[in-house]
Amino acid sequence: MTDTDTEGPAPGADFPFPHHDGLGPLPELTALRRDAPCARIVLPSGDPAWLVTRYRDVRTVLGDPRFSRTRATRGAGPRMARVTTLPDSILAADPPEHSRLRRLVAQAFTARRAEAMRGDVARLVDGLLDRLAAHDRPADLVPLFARPLPLAVICDLLGVPRTDGDRLDAWCDALRNLTATADAEVTAAVAEMTGYLTELVTAKRRRPGEDVLSTLIAARDEGDRLSQDELVSFALVLLAGGYGTTADRLAGSVHLLLDEPERWQQLLREPAMIPRAVEELLRYAQTNVQANLRVATEDVRIGGVRISAGEAVMAVNSSANHDETVFDTPDILDLARDHNPHLGFGHGVHHCVGAPIARVQLQEAVSALVRRFPGLRAAAPPQWKTGLKTRAPRSLPVDW
Numbered sequence: 001m002t003d004t005d006t007e008g009p010a011p012g013a014d015f016p017f018p019h020h021d022g023l024g025p026l027p028e029l030t031a032l033r034r035d036a037p038c039a040r041i042v043l044p045s046g047d048p049a050w051l052v053t054r055y056r057d058v059r060t061v062l063g064d065p066r067f068s069r070t071r072a073t074r075g076a077g078p079r080m081a082r083v084t085t086l087p088d089s090i091l092a093a094d095p096p097e098h099s100r101l102r103r104l105v106a107q108a109f110t111a112r113r114a115e116a117m118r119g120d121v122a123r124l125v126d127g128l129l130d131r132l133a134a135h136d137r138p139a140d141l142v143p144l145f146a147r148p149l150p151l152a153v154i155c156d157l158l159g160v161p162r163t164d165g166d167r168l169d170a171w172c173d174a175l176r177n178l179t180a181t182a183d184a185e186v187t188a189a190v191a192e193m194t195g196y197l198t199e200l201v202t203a204k205r206r207r208p209g210e211d212v213l214s215t216l217i218a219a220r221d222e223g224d225r226l227s228q229d230e231l232v233s234f235a236l237v238l239l240a241g242g243y244g245t246t247a248d249r250l251a252g253s254v255h256l257l258l259d260e261p262e263r264w265q266q267l268l269r270e271p272a273m274i275p276r277a278v279e280e281l282l283r284y285a286q287t288n289v290q291a292n293l294r295v296a297t298e299d300v301r302i303g304g305v306r307i308s309a310g311e312a313v314m315a316v317n318s319s320a321n322h323d324e325t326v327f328d329t330p331d332i333l334d335l336a337r338d339h340n341p342h343l344g345f346g347h348g349v350h351h352c353v354g355a356p357i358a359r360v361q362l363q364e365a366v367s368a369l370v371r372r373f374p375g376l377r378a379a380a381p382p383q384w385k386t387g388l389k390t391r392a393p394r395s396l397p398v399d400w
Contacts, residue, residue, distance in 0.1 A: 013076055015041040015314075019386045022259075023252050023285040024329045029053055038303035041314070049052040049293065049312035050305065054322035055343070057302050061294055061315035063348035064376040069311075070094045071295035078312035080293045081183070089233035091350070099347055101234065104219050104226065105353060108157065108212045114356035121360055124152050125368045132309035133372070138379030140176060141392075141396040146251035150361055154242035157357075158235065159204060159211030167196070172244035175236075176389040197235045200222065212238065219282045238354070246358045248385075248392030250365055255393050256333060257366070258378045267370045274370070277335040278362045283342035284333045287390050292350065317343040375400045 015030045032039050036165050061067050071077050073092035090101040107113070123202035132144050147169065148188055155162045174189030201217060215346060219397040220226040226234070257263045267274060300311045307313060321342045322330040328339070345352035352358070377400065382393035 014233040038305040045079045052315040053319040055326045057319040059318035067294035070295040111356040150246035159213040280346035323397045
């Protein structure tokens with residue numbers, strides 16, 4: 001260790017931090033960026049880890065191959081929780097395994113493919129808003145709009161029946177559990193979802209369709225480029241990420257827009273700014289209370305702290321998106337913000353493969369809501385999900 005290295009705070013700060021309603025800046029992360037940008041914490045598993053909160057350092061952890069996802073999910077190293085889920089998935093892989101898996105689905109999730117889907121997404125949005133308009137008021141926007149839109153999109157893309165939405169919703173929350181659910185329930189949910197997808201794979205093998213899951217099955221059966229466990233885990237990750245995360249971001253975005261009515265009015269006056277506003281909502285919303293854990297494969301210095309090989313590191317994207325050295329007035333939601341290199345979809349090889357499709361859904365959803373419900377307003381405070389890896393409204397009562 002050199003004279004410029006520091007050891008950082010002593011271990012002992014429990015993580016996750018206490019729950020806060022809302023999606024505004026978290027005071028704990030603000031303090032850490034200022035005083036201890038690489039701080040010791042204790043994970044729900046009881047294992048110690050380093051929490052990284054500044055933009056530059058977060059990008060380093062997410063993009064540097066010396067920080068391994070595989071080491072954080074396999075073997076005897078530190079863990080986020082006692083229950084390790086999806087050790088065979090793309091989320092748990094490092095290159096070259098990760099590169100092999102990502103290539104199999106990359107063409108289905110390109111920006112060009114997302115733009116080609118825009119018309120279908122717009123029609124789905126309009127159909128859901130037709131039903132919303134006919135619903136009793138106040139209405140809960142989460143089950144009526146924020147949840148069914150991304151569910152329909154990802155189910156159609158993967159080739160999964162939309163009718164299984166309630167089951168998928170419960171499973172997705174279990175996959176994002178930190179402290180809300182007992183370990184045994186998480187294990188049971190993963191087993192149930194794995195069994196469901198295994199049966200679906202068997203059915204599609206007999207009768208393939210024009211969907212991503214059929215493409216993955218062909219890769220498994222014809223080219224032997226995918227193991228059976230990888231195939232099922234892949235489907236599970238794409239379903240959970242493409243549905244649950246987008247649903248939470250949509251609900252959170254509408255909440256933020258209605259929380260201060262002038263924000264809604266601004267979009268009414270200038271609907272052309274909606275794509276830029278969506279990027280700002282993705283930056284501002286403190287949705288991810290944790291990021292995927294990494295384990296250092298060799299000694300690395302981050303923020304003046306030496307992280308030793310074998311130690312766990314968590315880089316928090318939401319904190320990086322509020323770094324005062326990168327974003328002007330980061331704690332202000334500025335829908336017209338120009339310079340916005342946010343990390344809302346991650347960074348590096350694990351940058352969210354579904355980001356283009358998520359953007360299209362958010363843009364079309366907000367545009368249609370503004371156009372068709374100019375008088376939309378919050379009818380009551382939202383109820384919040386707790387104990388999960390993300391912060392999001394569980395309910396969002398609205399009137400118009």
